[in-house]
Amino acid sequence: xxxxxxxxxxxxxxxxxxxxxxxxxxxxxxxxxxxxxxxxxxxxxxxxxxxxxxxxxxxxxxxxxxxxxxxxxxxxxxxxxxxxxxxxxxxxxxxxxxxxxxxxxxxxxxxxxxxxxxxxxxxxxxxxxxxxxxxxxxxxxx
Numbered sequence: 001x002x003x004x005x006x007x008x009x010x011x012x013x014x015x016x017x018x019x020x021x022x023x024x025x026x027x028x029x030x031x032x033x034x035x036x037x038x039x040x041x042x043x044x045x046x047x048x049x050x051x052x053x054x055x056x057x058x059x060x061x062x063x064x065x066x067x068x069x070x071x072x073x074x075x076x077x078x079x080x081x082x083x084x085x086x087x088x089x090x091x092x093x094x095x096x097x098x099x100x101x102x103x104x105x106x107x108x109x110x111x112x113x114x115x116x117x118x119x120x121x122x123x124x125x126x127x128x129x130x131x132x133x134x135x136x137x138x139x140x141x142x
Contacts, residue, residue, distance in 0.1 A: 001134070002134040002135055002136045003133065003134065003135055003136070004135070004136050004137070004138060005039070005051075005087065005091075005135050005136070005137055005138075006037070006039045006051035006052070006053055006087075007051075007067075008066060008067050010053075010133065010135060011053040011054070011055070011065040011066055011067065012065055012066070013133045014053070014055065014062075014065055014129075014130045014133055015055065015057075015062035015063075015064060015065035016062075017129050017130065017132050017133050018055075018057060018061075018062040018126065018129045018130070019061060019062050020129075021125065021128070021129035021132070023125045023128065023129070024060060024122070024125040024126055024128070024129045025060035025061065026060065026125075027060075027119075027121040027122040027124070027125035028057065028059065028060040028119070028122035028125060028126065029059055029060045030059065030119075031057070031058065031059065031060070031119050031122045032058050032059065032077075033058065033076075033077035033078050033111070034054065034055060034056045034057065034058070034072075034076050034077060034078070035054075035055050035057065035076060035077070035078040035079070035080065035111075036052050036053065036054050036055075036068045036072050036073055036076040036078070036079045036080070036110075037052065037053050037055070037080050037081075037087075038050055038051070038052045038068075038073075038079065038080065038081040038082075038109075039051045039052070039082065039083070039084055039087050040081060040082065040083050040084075042083050042084050042085075045083070045084040045085065045137070045138060045139050046084075046137070046138030046139025047084050047138050047139075051067075052067065052068035052072070052073060053065060053066070053067060053068055054066055054067070054068040054069070054072040054076065057126070076110065077110070077111055078108070078110060078111035078116070079108070079109045079110035079111065080097075080101075080106055080107070080108060080109070081106070081107045081109050082100070082105060082106045082107065084137055084138065086100065086105045086106060087137075088137055089105075090106065090127050091127065091130060091131040091135065092131070093127075093128070093131065096120070096123075096124055096127075097120075097123040097124060097126075097127050098116060098117060098120040098123055098124075101113065101116065
């Protein structure tokens, strides 16, 4: 059964998928830094308030995932923010994460763009792994 994106259950499923995904494990072997992914509110898309997920991932392994706390938003080394439509395009493989950051569709509100660019393959593999989780977006028909 598909899980609604940016929920507690979905975040845990993403972590499990990252740990099963050989491509992510290899591409992110030297990646350090937990990340918060924020889906901004867009009532027209069925998202009444911001949703944020914290991924404790380092060196190709996800150590845990959950809904992000205000402290996570202030302390995570990387915070990515986008509207629901952009997250949907990212997870559908229509746009690469670093390209989305460079064009301003995916905002890097915390973290080093230079470091992110060096780890483009890890970011891409992370999105590909997360996209394997059967998901639905708010407002989308089930």
